[in-house]
Amino acid sequence: MKQRTLSGMQSSGRLHLGNYMGALVNWVRLQETHEAFFFIADWHALSTNYEDTSRLAEFTREMVVDWLAAGVDPERSVIFQQSRVPEHAVLHVLFSMITPLSWLERNPTYKDQQANIGDRDLTTYGFLGYPVLQAADILLYRPQQVPVGVDQLPHVELTREIARRFNHLYSDVFPIPQTPLTETPRLPGLDGRKMSKSYGNAVFLSDAPGERWDKIRTMVTDPQRVRRTDPGDPEVCPVYALHQAFSDSATCDEVAHGCRSASIGCIDCKKRLNVFLDNRFTPVHERRAEWTAAPERVEEVIIEGSRRAARVAAETLGKVYEAMKIPPFVGIGGGARPGKT
Numbered sequence: 001m002k003q004r005t006l007s008g009m010q011s012s013g014r015l016h017l018g019n020y021m022g023a024l025v026n027w028v029r030l031q032e033t034h035e036a037f038f039f040i041a042d043w044h045a046l047s048t049n050y051e052d053t054s055r056l057a058e059f060t061r062e063m064v065v066d067w068l069a070a071g072v073d074p075e076r077s078v079i080f081q082q083s084r085v086p087e088h089a090v091l092h093v094l095f096s097m098i099t100p101l102s103w104l105e106r107n108p109t110y111k112d113q114q115a116n117i118g119d120r121d122l123t124t125y126g127f128l129g130y131p132v133l134q135a136a137d138i139l140l141y142r143p144q145q146v147p148v149g150v151d152q153l154p155h156v157e158l159t160r161e162i163a164r165r166f167n168h169l170y171s172d173v174f175p176i177p178q179t180p181l182t183e184t185p186r187l188p189g190l191d192g193r194k195m196s197k198s199y200g201n202a203v204f205l206s207d208a209p210g211e212r213w214d215k216i217r218t219m220v221t222d223p224q225r226v227r228r229t230d231p232g233d234p235e236v237c238p239v240y241a242l243h244q245a246f247s248d249s250a251t252c253d254e255v256a257h258g259c260r261s262a263s264i265g266c267i268d269c270k271k272r273l274n275v276f277l278d279n280r281f282t283p284v285h286e287r288r289a290e291w292t293a294a295p296e297r298v299e300e301v302i303i304e305g306s307r308r309a310a311r312v313a314a315e316t317l318g319k320v321y322e323a324m325k326i327p328p329f330v331g332i333g334g335g336a337r338p339g340k341t
Contacts, residue, residue, distance in 0.1 A: 016202035018195035067286035087313035188238035
């Protein structure tokens with residue numbers, strides 16, 4: 001039997017090149033060799049965007065369109081929505097009862113976002129407990145692999161700790177998942193920091209070619225290259241990091257040498273990068289246009305995937321109840337099932 005892989009993303013806006021290289025490239029590869037589950041983490045989006053939920057449904061559709069455009073295939077993968085599978089909430093409650101508070105307080109992602117996102121109040125239980133819900137999201141499907149971006153590694157390590165703790169307290173219900181990374185698990189943004197929607201420094205998959213070039217053209221470079229004739233250091237230049245992700249090796253060597261010798265200017269370097277970006281993302285834009293024009297197909301993908309996910313989730317939760325020796329939760333009318341909202 002194929003091993004199972006699972007990953008997900010918050011539905012908090014359009015996806016960018018960092019999401020593509022840090023996750024989607026891996027997803028497309030793994031769906032060929034694994035039983036693949038990919039979920040829309042719309043409850044997670046509430047942890048930082050709880051004050052305004054008016055665009056959550058729109059963000060969900062846009063993100064799934066980005067997945068499909070990038071090559072995630074609903075015939076090979078289960079694409080589902082977290083909030084349509086209520087077992088996520090039940091397992092989250094059960095895990096919260098056994099997770100030490102100190103594990104959450106030392107989470108580096110929690111501290112980083114508290115420091116960098118100053119326009120909203122993140123001192124909430126939901127934000128602190130985000131990794132426990134994420135552990136439930138993952139372990140509910142008992143995957144062997146969880147491909148994530150490098151910034152999510154601390155969360156998945158906590159998932160592994162929760163799985164070990166549950167297995168020790170009760171019985172071996174959960175496998176301990178591994179976390180494969182892509183060759184480019186982190187991309188710099190336009191300002192040199194990690195590319196992030198929250199930082200306002202992202203190049204999006206949905207950006208038109210002209211819009212993408214306008215962003216790349218103004219991207220920061222080596223601060224020591226004040227004049228065209230100043231030699232630079234490509235290793236500290238965010239543009240060169242994008243070359244390493246998207247350009248061929250010969251081009252990377254040429255622009256690195258040109259930067260060090262000042263034989264190439266920063267605009268010329270950016271133009272060469274943009275050629276590779278156009279070649280890579282023209283097919284993505286074409287597929288994106290097709291899915292955008294058929295929103296009912298996108299909705300069908302989500303509903304059908306959520307039904308398939310719910311069957312696996314219910315089976316796992318049954319094992320949890322048996323291990324903990326507690327009665328199963330049954331919602332009104334036998335529990336809600338995924339459907340059109």
